[in-house]
Amino acid sequence: MSASAIEAHDLVKTYPGGRGRPDVRALDGLTLTVPAGTVHGLLGPNGAGKSTTTKVLTTLSTPTSGAARVAGQDVIREPGQVRRRIGYVSQGTGADQLLTPRENLVMAARLRGLGRAAASARAAELVDRFGFAEYADRGAATLSGGTRRKLDVALGLVGSPHVLFLDEPTTGLDPEARAAMWDEIRRLSGEDALTVLLTTHYLEEADRLADGLSIVDRGRVVAAGTPDELKATLRGDTLTVDLVEPDADLVRRVAGAVPGLDEVLVHVEGPAGRLVARTPDGPMLVGPTIAALQSAGVRHGAVAVSRPTLDDVYLRHAGRSWTSAETVEVAR
Template identity: 60%
Template sequence: MTTLHSTRAPARSRTTAVLAEDLVKTYPGKGKAPAVRALDGLGIEVEAGTVFGLLGPNGAGKSTTIKILTTLATADSGRALVAGLDVARDPAAVRRAIGVVAQRSGADPVATGRENLRLQGRLYGLRGRALEGRVDELLRRFDLVGPADRPVRGYSGGMQRRLDVALGLVHRPQVLFLDEPTTGLDPEARTAMWEEIDRLAAGEGLTVLLTTHYLDEADRLAARLAIVDRGRVVAAGTPDELKGQLRGDAVQVELPAAPGADEPLVYAALGQVPGVGEVAVHGRTVIARAADGAAAVPAVLAALDRCGHPAVAVRLARPSLDDVYLRHTGRSFAQADHTAAPEGAVR
């Protein structure tokens, strides 16, 4: 079990590839808007050769963290090391040691895929046969040989995203940062990207730090992850460790309408049901945790009926990362994502 009650990351080990300690970042408000605290003492530690996930809703501070770790932004306070290098003191060396795949493609849409890869290689000092060999290798690896000499603007979303990752790997970095790598991809392209990310860590020993707001993606890919909310790490560990903190089943009940002013009555009614705890109401959905969900369902439904809110649907679910997020923040993940700050306000 690895819940963080402090925002300070653990002491650095010999195998640490990325370390952030107590990162704070505040963006000034625009006009009369107040300043926004994007990071509020965030700390993480990433072991070399693994996939590490930063999981959180939009506006949680994930992209701000990536910007600081990749030298694109500076923290107000705190410390960050990447590949053993201080990002504030030696940013040029950090840039040579990392690859970055941003949310928005950095490829030139007018140039071909091959031309984009050649340009990226030249920026890192590759020339001649070494450059051409690396370009050919990446085109084969990412299944881009066919469209290699076509302008990138004609690529599908999956092809363009594969090219973005190839561009981040041209110079053989030690750490690869993937910021929301599968946003906008169809299910087939998304699955293919997951498989490639697995190969990067397992087959090549590359350290991958990815941000995502997809719960299934973090569960599937990350050897370890940190759940971020409002600029702080609220929980960290392996997906199984985090889900293992939650005992029993989640009983999820849909009501005809949100309880509104009767919400305290719902909490009080379910609080009297033996074996039921951690009750939360989100709109029309009531969620409670029970050691034996199946046995608790009749009593839960009866309690809701007595307080004037009969159920229209009920289901049981084993612990999920959404449940972990709910326990540590008091909100469901979907609710937090829906009420997040506007795009660009807090990243």
């Protein structure tokens, strides 16, 4: 396998609109490179193209144009070879809830082409590795959320893949289970030299786990690098003000008139909201910003000044929030 476990060049994926509607361009020239033996985070809001990218790279969907290789194999010309070299853990569980963890692992191994004895041996190996011995022969439906998610990862590893695709692996897990999953993912890339492509909405998860990141928006990679490299592209501070029942247009006009505030964004989610802005000197701008908001009758809560985060990087490159919240950007 080459030094790059995943290479995608100018991927385009278009879905027919149907009933006279225009076609949907889910991928619009996406280019991505993931070095072998690393954890790579794929970030972006819903509809950005993350899922479509994963489907193309795992041969579940054929691109309209462009090229991609995974584990050294062409996803278009050699889909069978790609599938033999990858594991895929979807956001929903892949385990049969009527079977035990051991039975699920044996079945997955058999589907991979292993004989009866080899499948049992592989299942036993994974039961031991993931600490399933205590509940290996209980129904999968009785497992806790964290244990069930570990079983999903174990199922993805049955075929000893070169590349493992993890789609939102910690969604819905409690903090303890999430931390345990993080440890397992780091172990996979460290001890096993496995390449992991991780899609996530958790910024802390991406910051903690990923060796490299690609931020995807509107079907393109809009920023890429290590977490530290991406955060280093932003200078100055981030000023954040929590808002109470805000008028987004009013807050936008007021904040936009404060000298020194740049890249002003207003998020509104129900009765709450947040003002986020970049500034060369956060502490110096707290007073003028709050005075301007109070003069306009804008109710506010906590005020914070921080160094750049991955969320700030995303807002800089994509111009909208991670959520579906209303976001208004001040043109500068």
